[in-house]
Amino acid sequence: MSFAELEAALIVTRPLMGTQAIVSTRNGSTKDDQHDEEKRAPLRAKVVGIGRAFGGALIFSLPMLMTMELWWLGFMLDRFRLAMLVVVTLPLLVGLARRIGFEDTWDWQEDVRDACVAFAIGLLTATVVLSVFKVIGPGMSFDEVIGKIVLQAIPASIGALLGRSQLGNEGGEADKENAETASSTTPMRDYCGEMFLMAVGALFLSLNVAPTDEMQMIAQMMTPTHAVLLLALSLLVMHGFVYAVGFKGSALPTNDEPWISDFVRFTLVGYMLAILISLFVLWSFGRLDGEAFLPTVMTTIVLAFPAALGAAAARLIL
Amino acid sequence: MREKSERATGAEKQAEQVEWAIGIVSAIVIIAIVGFLVHRGATATGGAPNLSVTTERAADFGETGQLLFSVRNDGTRAAANVIVSAAFDDGSGEMQRRSVHLDHISAGSTKTGGLYLPQDTVEFEVFVEGYADP
Numbered sequence: 284m285s286f287a288e289l290e291a292a293l294i295v296t297r298p299l300m301g302t303q304a305i306v307s308t309r310n311g312s313t314k315d316d317q318h319d320e321e322k323r324a325p326l327r328a329k330v331v332g333i334g335r336a337f338g339g340a341l342i343f344s345l346p347m348l349m350t351m352e353l354w355w356l357g358f359m360l361d362r363f364r365l366a367m368l369v370v371v372t373l374p375l376l377v378g379l380a381r382r383i384g385f386e387d388t389w390d391w392q393e394d395v396r397d398a399c400v401a402f403a404i405g406l407l408t409a410t411v412v413l414s415v416f417k418v419i420g421p422g423m424s425f426d427e428v429i430g431k432i433v434l435q436a437i438p439a440s441i442g443a444l445l446g447r448s449q450l451g452n453e454g455g456e457a458d459k460e461n462a463e464t465a466s467s468t469t470p471m472r473d474y475c476g477e478m479f480l481m482a483v484g485a486l487f488l489s490l491n492v493a494p495t496d497e498m499q500m501i502a503q504m505m506t507p508t509h510a511v512l513l514l515a516l517s518l519l520v521m522h523g524f525v526y527a528v529g530f531k532g533s534a535l536p537t538n539d540e541p542w543i544s545d546f547v548r549f550t551l552v553g554y555m556l557a558i559l560i561s562l563f564v565l566w567s568f569g570r571l572d573g574e575a576f577l578p579t580v581m582t583t584i585v586l587a588f589p590a591a592l593g594a595a596a597a598r599l600i601l
Numbered sequence: 602m603r604e605k606s607e608r609a610t611g612a613e614k615q616a617e618q619v620e621w622a623i624g625i626v627s628a629i630v631i632i633a634i635v636g637f638l639v640h641r642g643a644t645a646t647g648g649a650p651n652l653s654v655t656t657e658r659a660a661d662f663g664e665t666g667q668l669l670f671s672v673r674n675d676g677t678r679a680a681a682n683v684i685v686s687a688a689f690d691d692g693s694g695e696m697q698r699r700s701v702h703l704d705h706i707s708a709g710s711t712k713t714g715g716l717y718l719p720q721d722t723v724e725f726e727v728f729v730e731g732y733a734d735p
Contacts, residue, residue: 470616503679507642547624555627575709
């Protein structure tokens with residue numbers, strides 16, 4: 284049987300229904316079915332995207348949902364600082380939605396919408412998990428319950444947006460799209476994008492460990508010499524992660540650019556971001572209240588170590 | 602076409618200059634941090650914590666009074682498990698004692714806390730009982 288005969292056999296013409304002819308296609312579905320499917324496809328993609336967002340929120344925020352210092356901060360934290368954390372997080376979510384959100388977006392309004400959805404998913408995830416853990420419940424003040432939920436919603440909402448890129452299976456297509464759109468961006472925008480991702484990585488990892496007493500304890504056990512060594516180690520690991528040890532996604536050193544160029548333009552700036560974000564997170568959590576300058580610097584350097592790792596990892600993963 | 606590529610090269614050069622400028626500023630800040638740490642390491646390490654307690658204010662809460670205090674560490678080392686106590690006379694003629702425990706106080710830092718004392722306290726004295734090395 285020739286291909287033409289096979290095709291003819293597969294296409295079955297049905298009786299006319301009124302004036303509309305319904306023609307079955309090769310896979311047996313009708314035009315109406317196709318139309319329905321086309322209508323359902325975006326809805327299905329949305330549901331899948333939201334499902335992944337919940338998955339991401341849970342996976343990325345579970346360590347924090349199970350950390351008692353973070354529960355305590357929910358009611359001890361100064362409300363102004365908590366509000367500041369939320370205010371800083373929201374534009375970050377918009378930026379994340381732009382780059383790796385849980386669905387493709389075309390304009391900033393959609394990014395803002397997705398950021399709000401991610402935050403709502405973060406709130407819902409935190410509410411459900413904290414309720415099941417009995418960390419929140421009847422008998423607690425409204426202020427305490429809200430504080431605990433909002434604080435946990437911050438990492439959970441970042442996790443919700445990371446859900447798509449890390450749990451989705453369309454990485455290849457997305458990468459292709461990114462590669463296609465990359466040609467339309469400017470070098471400055473690329474650089475800012477890279478710094479933005481580093482900031483997200485640094486914030487995420489520092490949120491994981493900043494609430495714990497260990498940050499200050501480590502800083503108190505260390506001498507300034509240890510702090511200098513930790514700073515050097517942070518820079519070394521940060522640069523090595525991206526340029527030297529050849530992880531998936533790492534940048535290969537090029538012959539035309541000396542190593543110092545990448546080190547100054549990316550690693551040092553990335554570490555500076557890690558320092559600033561660590562300082563902000565420690566201040567938000569009240570970890571620097573009453574502290575002198577030296578302990579402040581030491582604790583910041585301690586937290587900047589995981590933050591720097593987070594920043595380097597974000598460059599590779601996101 | 603040539604003009605377009607020249608424009609692209611110009612944008613790249615400009616971006617690189619900005620990147621270098623931000624990188625150099627970051628390097629200066631990091632070097633300043635290292636310099637500060639080296640200076641402090643050379644001049645202000647070793648020694649012991651030097652803890653002093655100050656009564657900030659006493660407030661009444663029904664049948665109890667709250668004594669708010671601050672503890673300052675003027676030493677060059679952090680102190681952990683700092684115990685702050687108040688010895689007081691509640692009018693019975695015998696000195697009573699109540700204590701509170703502070704997790705840690707870094708060198709040069711101040712921590713605050715409170716102690717509940719009976720309303721009929723005649724006189725009291727607040728002091729640091731001791732500490733442990735972190």
